[in-house]
Amino acid sequence: MNAYDELMEFARTTQALAQVAGRLGWDQETMMPRAAAPQRAEEMAAMEAVLHARRTDPQVGAWLEAAETTGPVQVANLRLIRRDFERARKVPARLAAEIARVTSMAQGVWARAREEDDFAAFAPTLKEVVALKREEGAALAEGADVYDAMLQDYEPGATAAGLEEMFARMRPRLVALREAVLDKPAPTALTGTFDEGAQMRLARQVAKTFGYDMARGRVDKAVHPFSSGSGLDVRITTRTNPVDPFNSLYSTIHEVGHGAYEQNIHADHLLTPVGQGVSMGVHESQSRIYENQLGRSEAFAVWLYGQMREAFGDLSVPDAQALYAAINRVGSGYIRTEADEVHYNLHILLRFDLERDLIARRLEVGDLEAAWNERFATDFGVAVDRASNGVLQDVHWSIGLFGYFPTYTLGNVYAGCLYEALRRDVPDLEGALSQGDLSPATDWLRDKVQTHGGLFQPRETIARACGEEPSEEPLLRYLEEKFGGLYGV
Amino acid sequence: MNAYDELMEFARTTQALAQVAGRLGWDQETMMPRAAAPQRAEEMAAMEAVLHARRTDPQVGAWLEAAETTGPVQVANLRLIRRDFERARKVPARLAAEIARVTSMAQGVWARAREEDDFAAFAPTLKEVVALKREEGAALAEGADVYDAMLQDYEPGATAAGLEEMFARMRPRLVALREAVLDKPAPTALTGTFDEGAQMRLARQVAKTFGYDMARGRVDKAVHPFSSGSGLDVRITTRTNPVDPFNSLYSTIHEVGHGAYEQNIHADHLLTPVGQGVSMGVHESQSRIYENQLGRSEAFAVWLYGQMREAFGDLSVPDAQALYAAINRVGSGYIRTEADEVHYNLHILLRFDLERDLIARRLEVGDLEAAWNERFATDFGVAVDRASNGVLQDVHWSIGLFGYFPTYTLGNVYAGCLYEALRRDVPDLEGALSQGDLSPATDWLRDKVQTHGGLFQPRETIARACGEEPSEEPLLRYLEEKFGGLYGV
Numbered sequence: 001m002n003a004y005d006e007l008m009e010f011a012r013t014t015q016a017l018a019q020v021a022g023r024l025g026w027d028q029e030t031m032m033p034r035a036a037a038p039q040r041a042e043e044m045a046a047m048e049a050v051l052h053a054r055r056t057d058p059q060v061g062a063w064l065e066a067a068e069t070t071g072p073v074q075v076a077n078l079r080l081i082r083r084d085f086e087r088a089r090k091v092p093a094r095l096a097a098e099i100a101r102v103t104s105m106a107q108g109v110w111a112r113a114r115e116e117d118d119f120a121a122f123a124p125t126l127k128e129v130v131a132l133k134r135e136e137g138a139a140l141a142e143g144a145d146v147y148d149a150m151l152q153d154y155e156p157g158a159t160a161a162g163l164e165e166m167f168a169r170m171r172p173r174l175v176a177l178r179e180a181v182l183d184k185p186a187p188t189a190l191t192g193t194f195d196e197g198a199q200m201r202l203a204r205q206v207a208k209t210f211g212y213d214m215a216r217g218r219v220d221k222a223v224h225p226f227s228s229g230s231g232l233d234v235r236i237t238t239r240t241n242p243v244d245p246f247n248s249l250y251s252t253i254h255e256v257g258h259g260a261y262e263q264n265i266h267a268d269h270l271l272t273p274v275g276q277g278v279s280m281g282v283h284e285s286q287s288r289i290y291e292n293q294l295g296r297s298e299a300f301a302v303w304l305y306g307q308m309r310e311a312f313g314d315l316s317v318p319d320a321q322a323l324y325a326a327i328n329r330v331g332s333g334y335i336r337t338e339a340d341e342v343h344y345n346l347h348i349l350l351r352f353d354l355e356r357d358l359i360a361r362r363l364e365v366g367d368l369e370a371a372w373n374e375r376f377a378t379d380f381g382v383a384v385d386r387a388s389n390g391v392l393q394d395v396h397w398s399i400g401l402f403g404y405f406p407t408y409t410l411g412n413v414y415a416g417c418l419y420e421a422l423r424r425d426v427p428d429l430e431g432a433l434s435q436g437d438l439s440p441a442t443d444w445l446r447d448k449v450q451t452h453g454g455l456f457q458p459r460e461t462i463a464r465a466c467g468e469e470p471s472e473e474p475l476l477r478y479l480e481e482k483f484g485g486l487y488g489v
Numbered sequence: 490m491n492a493y494d495e496l497m498e499f500a501r502t503t504q505a506l507a508q509v510a511g512r513l514g515w516d517q518e519t520m521m522p523r524a525a526a527p528q529r530a531e532e533m534a535a536m537e538a539v540l541h542a543r544r545t546d547p548q549v550g551a552w553l554e555a556a557e558t559t560g561p562v563q564v565a566n567l568r569l570i571r572r573d574f575e576r577a578r579k580v581p582a583r584l585a586a587e588i589a590r591v592t593s594m595a596q597g598v599w600a601r602a603r604e605e606d607d608f609a610a611f612a613p614t615l616k617e618v619v620a621l622k623r624e625e626g627a628a629l630a631e632g633a634d635v636y637d638a639m640l641q642d643y644e645p646g647a648t649a650a651g652l653e654e655m656f657a658r659m660r661p662r663l664v665a666l667r668e669a670v671l672d673k674p675a676p677t678a679l680t681g682t683f684d685e686g687a688q689m690r691l692a693r694q695v696a697k698t699f700g701y702d703m704a705r706g707r708v709d710k711a712v713h714p715f716s717s718g719s720g721l722d723v724r725i726t727t728r729t730n731p732v733d734p735f736n737s738l739y740s741t742i743h744e745v746g747h748g749a750y751e752q753n754i755h756a757d758h759l760l761t762p763v764g765q766g767v768s769m770g771v772h773e774s775q776s777r778i779y780e781n782q783l784g785r786s787e788a789f790a791v792w793l794y795g796q797m798r799e800a801f802g803d804l805s806v807p808d809a810q811a812l813y814a815a816i817n818r819v820g821s822g823y824i825r826t827e828a829d830e831v832h833y834n835l836h837i838l839l840r841f842d843l844e845r846d847l848i849a850r851r852l853e854v855g856d857l858e859a860a861w862n863e864r865f866a867t868d869f870g871v872a873v874d875r876a877s878n879g880v881l882q883d884v885h886w887s888i889g890l891f892g893y894f895p896t897y898t899l900g901n902v903y904a905g906c907l908y909e910a911l912r913r914d915v916p917d918l919e920g921a922l923s924q925g926d927l928s929p930a931t932d933w934l935r936d937k938v939q940t941h942g943g944l945f946q947p948r949e950t951i952a953r954a955c956g957e958e959p960s961e962e963p964l965l966r967y968l969e970e971k972f973g974g975l976y977g978v
Contacts, residue, residue, distance in 0.1 A: 012531070013531075013535045013538065016528075016531045016532045016534070016535035017532075017535050017536070017539065019528070019532055020509060020513060020532050020535070020536060023513070023516065024509060024512070027512065027516070031520065031707065032722065033703070033704055033705050033706050033707055033721075033722055033724075034704055035702075035704035035705045035721055036705060036721045036722035037721075038721060039505075039508070039720050039721035039722055039759065039760065040721075040722065042501070042502075042505045042760060043505045043506075043508055043509050045505070046502045046505035046506050046509070047506070047509060049502065050506065050539055213524075214522070215522055215523055215524035216522050216524045216525060217522050218520065218522055231528050232522075232524055232525045232526075232527060232528035232529075233521065233522055233525035233528055233529065235522075270528065271528065271531060
C-alpha cells in the first residue's frame with residue numbers, strides 16, 4: 001500500500017470510532033438508563049482518549065508528507081485530515097484536557113444559574129472558560145486573528161471581518177422589517193390540544209416526505225431535538241408539545257434537513273473525511289431551507305392543512321391560507337430557539353458581536369449581562385426581564401463554543417441563495433409543494449449540495465450550487481417579500 | 490502512581506471501551522436501522538482492533554511483573570488481567586484474525602443451511618471452523634489438554650474430566666426421570682391468545698419484582714432475548730408470542746437473573762476486571778435459579794396466577810396449582826432452547842460429548858450429523874426428523890464457541906446447590922414467594938454470590954455461598970422431587 005492508502009485506512013477506522021462515540025451521545029439523550037450517567041462519562045472519556053491519540057498520531061504526519069494525490073477527492077481528504085492533525089498538534093495536551101474538564105463542569109453550573117436566573121453565579125466559571133478559549137485561540141491563530149482561528153472549527157474559510165460586513169448590511173433591514181411587521185395586527189394563532197401520538201406519527205410521515213430514509217435512520221423523542229451520525233446510520237430526534245404541534249413538526253423538518261444531508265453524501269465517501277457535512281453553516285443551510293423556505297411556505301401549507309386535519313381533526317384555523325399565516329406569526333420573544341424567521345438572525349448578530357468582543361478582550365465577563373441587555377433593547381425594542389431570557393439562555397458559551405453562533409445566520413444566508421437558485425432551476429416548485437411532493441426540491445439539494453460532502457470548501461459548495469457567490473441579498477429579499485406579503489407592509 | 494495503579498487505570502479504560510462495544514451489540518439487536526449493517530460491521534471491527542491492541546499491549550506485561558498487591562481484590566484483578574493478557578499473547582495475530590473472519594462468515598452459512606435443513610451445505614465451513622479452533626486450542630493448551638484450554642474461556646478452573654464424571658452420574662438419572670414422567674398423562678396446557686402489550690407490561694413488572702433496577706437498565710424487545718452490559722448500565726431484552734405468555738415471562742426472568750447479577754456486583758468494583766460476572770457457569774446459575782427454582786416454583790405460581798388474571802383476564806386453567814402444572818409441562822422436543830427442566834441437561838450432555846470428540850479428532854465433521862441423530866434417539870427416544878431440529882439448531886459451533894455448552898448444565902448444577910442453601914438459610918421462602926416477595930431470595934443471592942463479581946474463582950464462589958463443594962446431587966434431588974410430585978412418579 002502507498003502512503004495515501006495507508007493513511008485512508010487509518011482515517012477510516014478513526015471515522016468509524018467517531019461514529020461510535022456519536023452514537024453514545026444519541027443513546028445518552030434517548031435510551032440511556034438515568035442512573036448510568038457516571039459510567040457513561042467514563043465511557044465517553046475513554047472513547048475521546050482513543051480518538052485524540054489517533055488524531056495526533058505522529059504517523060499521520062508522516063503519511064501526510066509522503067502521500068501523493070491524483071484527483072480532487074484525494075486532495076480534499078488530505079486537506080481535511082491535515083486540518084484536524086494540525087489543529088490537534090497546535091493545542092498543548094494540558095490545555096485540551098483543561099478545556100474538557102472545565103467545560104464539562106461549566107455546563108452544570110450554567111444550567112443551575114439559568115434555573116435561578118443568576119448570571120453572577122455563572123460568571124466566575126464563564127470567566128475561566130473564556131480565559132481557556134482565548135489561550136486555545138491564540139495557540140491556533142499563531143499570531144493571526146484569534147476569533148478567525150476559532151471560526152475555522154465550525155466554518156472553514158470564514159473570517160470575522162467578512163461576517164461583520166455582511167451582518168452590518170443585514171441588521172438595519174432586519175430591524176426595519178420587524179418594526180414594520182410588529183406595527184400590524186398579528187394573524188390568528190392555531191389553538192387547541194393535539195394528541196402527542198398523532199404528532200409523532202405526523203412527524204415520521206413528514207420526515208419521509210422530505211426524503212429522510214428510515215432504513216438508514218430512526219426518529220425518537222428527546223428533550224432537545226438533534227441529528228446524529230453519518231452514512232448508513234443517521235438518527236434524528238424531535239419533541240412534542242400538546243398545545244403546539246408546530247414545535248414537533250418544524251423540529252422534525254429541521255433535523256431532517258441535517259439528517260438527509262448526511263444520508264445523501266455519495267456512497268463512495270462512506271467513513272472517509274469527505275463523507276460528512278462540510279461545515280456548520282452548510283449544514284444549517286440544509287436544515288433551514290427544509291424548515292423555512294420549504295416547510296413554512298404558502299404552497300406546502302396547502303398540503304399540510306389536509307395532513308393536520310387528518311391527524312388532529314378540525315383545526316381552529318379555517319383554511320390553508322390561515323394555517324400559513326399562523327405558522328409564520330411574528331412576535332418579539334426573548335428566546336433564540338423560539339424565534340420566527342424575521343427575528344432569528346437578530347439574535348445571532350447580537351451574540352456574534354458580544355462573543356467577538358469577549359475573545360478580543362474588548363469586553364469582560366463581568367460586563368457581559370449589561371452589554372447583552374443594552375443591545376437587546378436596541379434591536380428588539382424590549383427590555384430583558386430576567387437572565388434566563390437573556391444572557392443565560394444558550395448553552396454554547398458554557399461548553400466553550402465561541403465562533404459557532406454566526407454559522408446559524410450563515411446557514412440562513414446560504415439557504416436564501418439556494419432557494420433562489422432552486423426556484424430558478426425547478427419550474428413548478430410551488431405546484432409540487434402544494435401536493436406534498438418535496439422531491440423536486442430535495443433531489444435538487446441532494447445533487448447540487450449534499451452529495452459532495454466535504455469535497456469542496458463550504459463557501460465553494462454553495463457557490464457551485466447557486467452559480468454565483470453567496471450573499472445576504474437573496475435571504476433579505478425572501479424575508480421582505482414573504483413577511484411583507486403576509487403582513488401587508 | 491505505582492505499577493498496580495497504572496495498570497488498573499489502563500484496565501479501567503479498557504473495560505469502559507468494552508462496555509461501549511457491548512452497547513453497540515445491544516443497539517444492533519434493538520434499535521439499529523436495518524440498512525446500517527455494513528457500517529456497523531466496520532464500527533465493531535474498529536472497536537475490536539482498539540480492544541485487541543490494549544489487551545496485548547506489552548506495557549501490560551511490564552505492569553503485571555512490577556505490580557505489588559496488598560489484598561484479595563488486588564490479587565483477583567491481577568489474576569484476571571494476567572489471564573486475558575496471556576491468552577491474547579498465546580494466539581498468533583494471524584490466527585485470531587482468521588478465526589474472526591471465518592466465524593463471521595460461517596454464521597451466515599449456518600443460518601442458510603438451517604433454513605434449508607441441509608447439513609452438507611454447512612459441513613465444509615464448520616470443518617474450517619473446527620480446524621481453526623483446534624489450532625487455537627493447541628496454542629492455548631501448550632501441550633496440555635486442548636478442550637480443557639478452551640473451557641477456560643468460559644469457565645476458568647473447570648476440566649473436561651471433571652465435567653465428564655459429573656455428567657456421567659447425571660445422565661442415567663435424567664433419562665430415567667424423563668421416561669417415568671412421559672409415561673404419565675401430561676397436565677393441561679394454558680391456551681388462548683394474550684395481548685402483547687400486556688405481556689410487555691407484565692414482563693417489566695416481573696423484572697422489578699425480581700429486583701432488576703430499571704434506573705440502571707431497560708427492557709426492550711429483541712428476536713433472541715439477552716442481557717448486555719455491566720455496572721450502571723445493564724440492559725435486557727425479551728420477546729412476546731401471542732399464544733404463549735410463558736415465553737415472554739420466563740425469557741424475562743432468565744435475563745433478569747443475568748442482569749441483576751451484573752447490577753448487584755459491589756459498586757467498588759465498577760469498571761474493574763473484578764466488576765463482572767465471574768464465569769458463564771455462575772452467570773447461568775443466576776439466570777436459572779431466577780427462572781426455574783424461583784420462577785417456576787409452586788409458591789410463585791400462587792402470586793403469578795393473580796398477576797396473569799389481572800393482565801390477561803380469565804385463564805384457561807382454573808387455579809394456581811393448575812398454572813404451576815402448565816408451566817412445568819414436560820415434553821420431548823427437539824430444541825434445546827424450548828426444553829423443560831427435565832430434558833434441558835440431556836441436550837447439553839449430548840453437545841458436550843460431541844464437541845469434545847470433534848476437538849480431540851475422535852469425530853470428524855462429516856460424521857457429526859449421524860452421531861448427533863444416534864445419540865438423540867438413545868437419550869430422547871425419538872428420531873430427529875430434520876437437521877434444523879437436530880445438529881443445525883444452535884448457532885454456537887458456527888461462531889467458534891467450543892467449550893461453552895457445558896456451562897449451561899454447570900449453571901443448572903450450581904443453581905441446584907444454591908437453591909438448597911437458600912432454603913436452608915431463608916426459613917419461610919415459600920410464604921414470601923407466594924406473595925410475590927422475591928427479596929428474601931434475591932437479597933440472599935446478591936449477598937452470597939452476586940456482590941463478589943470476579944473476586945473468587947467460579948467454583949469457589951458457589952462453594953462459599955453454599956458452605957460446601959458444589960455437586961450435581963442437589964439439582965437431581967430437586968428435579969426428582971419436583972417432577973415426581975407433579976407427575977406422581
